[in-house]
Each structure stands twice: as C-alpha cells, then as structure tokens.
Amino acid sequence: MQVSFILLSLAAIGALAFVTARHRAIASVGGDARRLHSLPIYYGLNGSIMALVPALALLVAWMLVQPLFLDGAIRSDLSDSVLPEGSAMGLVVSDVRRVAEGLESGPLAQSFIAGDFADATPEEVGRMLVRGGTALGAPLTRPVLDAAMEYRTTSRTLRWIMGIAVLAVAVIGAAVAIHRSEGSYRARNVVETGMLGLLMVSASIAILTTLGIVMSMLFETANFFSQYPFTRFFFNTTWQPSFSGRGGASELGILPLLWGTLYISLIALIVAVPIGLFSAIYLSEYAGRAFRSVAKPTIEILAGIPTIVYGLFALITVGPLLRDAIASPLGLGNSASSVMTAGLVMGIMLIPFVSSLSDDIINAVPQAMRDGSLGLGATKSETIRMVIVPAALPGIVGAVLLAASRAIGETMIVVLGAGAAARLDLNPFEAMTTVTVKIVSQLTGDTDFNSPETLVAFALGLTLFVITLGLNVLALFIVRKYREQYE
Structure with a gap:
C-alpha cells in the first residue's frame, strides 16, 4: 500500500x-x-x-x-x-x-x-x-x-x-x-489543548534537530578518534587520505583545511563587510526614496543567485582575470583557482547578508537619537559615526556573524574557485581548499563507512560546529556589552 x-x-x-x-x-x-x-x-x-x-x-x-x-x-x-x-x-x-x-x-x-x-x-x-x-x-x-x-x-x-x-x-x-x-x-477545551501541544512540538523541533545533529556528530567523531589519534588530527600539517586499494597510511591533519577555510572566509569578509555596511548606511541615511526602492531589491537579488552560478563565475571570469592581470605578472602563481578568486566571489555573495540586515537595524534606531545629536550641533556624518552605528552595533554584529557562518559553510564556490589542494600557504593566489569541500569528498562514493577516511568527515563537521559556536558566543558578548551601554 x-x-x-x-x-x-x-x-x-x-x-x-x-x-x-x-x-x-x-x-x-x-x-x-x-x-x-x-x-x-x-x-x-x-x-x-x-x-x-x-x-x-x-x-x-x-x-x-x-x-x-x-x-x-x-x-x-x-x-x-x-x-x-x-x-x-x-x-x-x-x-x-x-x-x-x-x-x-x-x-x-x-x-x-x-x-x-x-x-x-x-x-x-x-x-x-x-x-x-x-x-x-x-x-x-x-x-x-x-x-x-x-x-x-x-x-x-x-x-x-x-x-x-x-x-x-x-x-x-x-x-x-x-x-x-x-x-x-467540552470540545473547545480539547481542541485548544491539542493546538497547544502542536505549538509546543513545533517549537521543540529546532531544539531537537540541533540536539540530534550534535549527538550524531559526537558519536561518529568518537568512533573516528577510536581509530585515529586526535593529536595527529589536530596537529598534523598533512592532509592525504588513502583509501583501501591505493596503498599507504592516511594522513588526516585538519590544519591545512582549517587554514584554507579561515583564509578564504577572511578575504570574503574583508570584501563583504565594508561594502555591505557602507551600502546600508547610504541607503538608510542618504539615499532618496526612489533610489532606495530600486537599489535595495537589486542588492538582495545577489542572495537569491545559486552558489553554483557564483562558482562558475569564479571559474570562468574572476579566476582567469586575477591570474592574467595580477598573479602571473607578479610571479605569484599561474593557476586560475586560488584563495583570492574564491574569497572575492564569496564576498560578493555575502554583501546582501550584511547590507540588508544592517539597513533594517539602522532604520530601527529611534529618530529621536538622530534629532538629539543634530540638535547638539553634530554633523550628519558625526551622528552616523558616534550615535547611529554604535546604537545599531548589536544588529550589525549579528549580520556580520551570519555572513561569517555562511562563508565558513560555503562549498561550491570553493570547489570551482579555489581548487581542492590542502596546503598551508600565505600566497592568496595559490589553490587551497576548505573543511566543507573535504567533508563532501570523504562522503562521496561507495566507501567503507566505518573507516577513518570516511568518519573523518564527522570530526571535520564537529570542528566547524565548535568554531561557529565560538563566533556566536563572541557576538553575544559584544551585543550584551553595547546593548547595556546604549539602551
């Protein structure tokens, strides 16, 4: 049936x-x-x-x-x-x-x-x-x-x-x-009690889902560390998995992957945060209503473009352009796949995350604060710098955190724009890879699920989870500090 x-x-x-x-x-x-x-x-x-x-x-x-x-x-x-x-x-x-x-x-x-x-x-x-x-x-x-x-x-x-x-x-x-x-x-009482239970179940789904994700990663990560030393995982600088039939022992050090993840994310945030924040300030404080009605939806269109399209843009346009215009003439590399390529394209993708949320937060600052600052003789730029941005800082931090989490978890742009090489290098025009790319590669194909080469994907995922949790704790600390000061 x-x-x-x-x-x-x-x-x-x-x-x-x-x-x-x-x-x-x-x-x-x-x-x-x-x-x-x-x-x-x-x-x-x-x-x-x-x-x-x-x-x-x-x-x-x-x-x-x-x-x-x-x-x-x-x-x-x-x-x-x-x-x-x-x-x-x-x-x-x-x-x-x-x-x-x-x-x-x-x-x-x-x-x-x-x-x-x-x-x-x-x-x-x-x-x-x-x-x-x-x-x-x-x-x-x-x-x-x-x-x-x-x-x-x-x-x-x-x-x-x-x-x-x-x-x-x-x-x-x-x-x-x-x-x-x-x-x-008493049918009404029964129905309302049932609806209350339904609402409670709905509210619990997010909590239970998070708990299930964490527990699944913990159990599989524990299984991985029972087969592979955690010291080699966290402190080894070589990533070279060897599946059965290809010979050799696997080297599963996370440091090259973690370095590539943070390096690409840093470049993406350097691009997205200033452009997104300045766009939000202009749209909320300077732009006219007609221009804002066109510019804000246009910026938000960037958030709706599939990441595979950004990856193709990085592979076909941005990568060759950076290689021919900067990397090759300066002797920094001859590959179109690089950290800079993925970082720039990812930064463009993250602009609406910072811009749209920051714009909404800045618009939520009470008009009385603007009027009070201007009434005391401050210029508009001084009002923005000394009053509006500090008052909206908790929301801006939340927008930046969302962009950072999005950058850390991105996969397709990195695959097509940065390559799959796991290495420790400061040259931004060299090919590197991230944790998420290797999670996908380790779980792709018919592999033995109980082997360290497959279970390492869960250890990588748990590491990303801990990093994101740390970002949330840091953002919460900043939000509480400034909220107490400006509320």
Missing part, C-alpha cells in the same frame, strides 16, 4: 469525521447550536484531530522503524563469508536495498512479477538492473539476490500491514470523537 494512498485515505477520513462529529453535536441539542458548550466547528475539529493525529503519529513512527528492522534482518541473514573481498557489510546491505528497489519499481518489476526471469543467473539480473539505471557497488551474487527478493517481499508485506493499521487507528479515533460529540462535551 503506497504512502500517497494512505495519506489520501486519511484526508478523506478526517473530512468525514469533521462533518459527522459536527452534525451529531448539533443534532444532540435538537438543532439549537446555542445549547452547545462549544461552537459547532470545535466538534468537527475534534473529530478530525482524533482521526488524524494518532494515525499520522503511527505512520511516521512505522516509516522510521521499518528500514531499521529490514536492515537488521538483512544483516542477520547475510554472513561475512558472502562479502566480496575489500567490501563491508554496510555496502552489501546498500546493494540489497538497491536491487530490491530495482525489482520493485524499475523496468524489470513487471517481468519479475510475471516470473519471466525466474531462471536468470545473478550476473544476468545484475546486468539488467544496471541497464535499467540501478547502480551496484559490486557484481550481483546469489546470496545478495536472494536477500533482495526477501527484502522486497517483506517490505511489501509490512507496507500493507502499516496501511491497514494506520487506517484502522484513524477510523477508531474518528468513531470515538463522533461518539463523544454531544452538547455537554
């Missing part, structure tokens, strides 16, 4: 429960809605809530638990003897899922249902799946094919059980709500 069919059925049950519960409540008082404890709509909403909320909760819980159950079943059925040389159980389980999905929804689905390929060998089935668009990490073997068939059958059975259970819970909830829909039933 497809999830889309289940959701459509739930919508129909919820609508039917709304109409029936509302009608029964009105009928229980002889058609006089004034005798009801609550408005008629609350009885209808109570019917919909009782029908939908438990059913949707069961649906979500089932969809989260079912893949874990199926993966556990696959692992218990497959033994280590069926693993291809150099492979891992996680990769084999992934192949089982891919084959099952190919047999379920791919071009071969109807043929397998009809039994047309009952006598086909695993190699023939594998070639058919690959031609149908199913990517396999290793040649298909009989144990993997058998496990995929079992996975497919079990998954379909569980989906039917899930659909029946979810719809049954919805019907039972609707029936209970309809039975309770009488004139004396």
Whole structure:
C-alpha cells in the first residue's frame, strides 16, 4: 500500500469525521447550536484531530522503524563469508536495498512479477538492473539476490500491514470523537489543548534537530578518534587520505583545511563587510526614496543567485582575470583557482547578508537619537559615526556573524574557485581548499563507512560546529556589552 494512498485515505477520513462529529453535536441539542458548550466547528475539529493525529503519529513512527528492522534482518541473514573481498557489510546491505528497489519499481518489476526471469543467473539480473539505471557497488551474487527478493517481499508485506493499521487507528479515533460529540462535551477545551501541544512540538523541533545533529556528530567523531589519534588530527600539517586499494597510511591533519577555510572566509569578509555596511548606511541615511526602492531589491537579488552560478563565475571570469592581470605578472602563481578568486566571489555573495540586515537595524534606531545629536550641533556624518552605528552595533554584529557562518559553510564556490589542494600557504593566489569541500569528498562514493577516511568527515563537521559556536558566543558578548551601554 503506497504512502500517497494512505495519506489520501486519511484526508478523506478526517473530512468525514469533521462533518459527522459536527452534525451529531448539533443534532444532540435538537438543532439549537446555542445549547452547545462549544461552537459547532470545535466538534468537527475534534473529530478530525482524533482521526488524524494518532494515525499520522503511527505512520511516521512505522516509516522510521521499518528500514531499521529490514536492515537488521538483512544483516542477520547475510554472513561475512558472502562479502566480496575489500567490501563491508554496510555496502552489501546498500546493494540489497538497491536491487530490491530495482525489482520493485524499475523496468524489470513487471517481468519479475510475471516470473519471466525466474531462471536468470545473478550476473544476468545484475546486468539488467544496471541497464535499467540501478547502480551496484559490486557484481550481483546469489546470496545478495536472494536477500533482495526477501527484502522486497517483506517490505511489501509490512507496507500493507502499516496501511491497514494506520487506517484502522484513524477510523477508531474518528468513531470515538463522533461518539463523544454531544452538547455537554467540552470540545473547545480539547481542541485548544491539542493546538497547544502542536505549538509546543513545533517549537521543540529546532531544539531537537540541533540536539540530534550534535549527538550524531559526537558519536561518529568518537568512533573516528577510536581509530585515529586526535593529536595527529589536530596537529598534523598533512592532509592525504588513502583509501583501501591505493596503498599507504592516511594522513588526516585538519590544519591545512582549517587554514584554507579561515583564509578564504577572511578575504570574503574583508570584501563583504565594508561594502555591505557602507551600502546600508547610504541607503538608510542618504539615499532618496526612489533610489532606495530600486537599489535595495537589486542588492538582495545577489542572495537569491545559486552558489553554483557564483562558482562558475569564479571559474570562468574572476579566476582567469586575477591570474592574467595580477598573479602571473607578479610571479605569484599561474593557476586560475586560488584563495583570492574564491574569497572575492564569496564576498560578493555575502554583501546582501550584511547590507540588508544592517539597513533594517539602522532604520530601527529611534529618530529621536538622530534629532538629539543634530540638535547638539553634530554633523550628519558625526551622528552616523558616534550615535547611529554604535546604537545599531548589536544588529550589525549579528549580520556580520551570519555572513561569517555562511562563508565558513560555503562549498561550491570553493570547489570551482579555489581548487581542492590542502596546503598551508600565505600566497592568496595559490589553490587551497576548505573543511566543507573535504567533508563532501570523504562522503562521496561507495566507501567503507566505518573507516577513518570516511568518519573523518564527522570530526571535520564537529570542528566547524565548535568554531561557529565560538563566533556566536563572541557576538553575544559584544551585543550584551553595547546593548547595556546604549539602551
């Protein structure tokens, strides 16, 4: 049973429960809605809530638990003897899922249902799946094919059980709500309590998501450091991962990546902060209404351009221009991919983050502060420098922090504009890379998830998280200091 069919059925049950519960409540008082404890709509909403909320909760819980159950079943059925040389159980389980999905929804689905390929060998089935668009990490073997068939059958059975259970819970909830829909039933209290719970859950999602991200990174980082010394990770100046089959021990020092991240981010902020702040001051204090109505949306368009477009701009235009006009004549390098290229383009991308937020903060400074400064004889520029900017500093710091966080987490501009070389160098016209680029590269492809070369991505991510947290703490300190002074 497809999830889309289940959701459509739930919508129909919820609508039917709304109409029936509302009608029964009105009928229980002889058609006089004034005798009801609550408005008629609350009885209808109570019917919909009782029908939908438990059913949707069961649906979500089932969809989260079912893949874990199926993966556990696959692992218990497959033994280590069926693993291809150099492979891992996680990769084999992934192949089982891919084959099952190919047999379920791919071009071969109807043929397998009809039994047309009952006598086909695993190699023939594998070639058919690959031609149908199913990517396999290793040649298909009989144990993997058998496990995929079992996975497919079990998954379909569980989906039917899930659909029946979810719809049954919805019907039972609707029936209970309809039975309770009488004139004396406090439907409004129940609905408002339910809405309060919904608001609390919504408010908790951000907190729970952050906690989940942190915990996942902590566990995987701990697994990484159990296989790789943390001293070599934090203090080694070489980044040279070696995956199985390529020979040599991996050197996973974060210092070159951290240096590239901070170097590129620094150049980007040097470009974005002055231009963005000066633009905000001009737009809020000097520009006329007509010019502001055109200039502000134009600047904000920069924030809507995809980062891959900025990366192509860096690769095709800015990089060759810097190489031919500055780097090559001065003997600083012959590569179009460089820290300066990525930093300049990233700085252009960050301008609207600083400009738009700073403009809103400056406009929020009370007009009385401007009038008081001008009344005491200060010029407009002195008022801006001595009164408006200090008063708006907490918001400006927040805008700069947002731009810094955006710069630290950028990937595509760095890939296309700065290259992928991990090195410690002061020359801004040399190719370097950042932490985010290496996180992507370490998690790309069919690699052993339990190897240090893959788990290092989580250690890199946790390091970025700590750096961003430190920036937030510093910004909070600055905001509190100046807010106490100017409020």
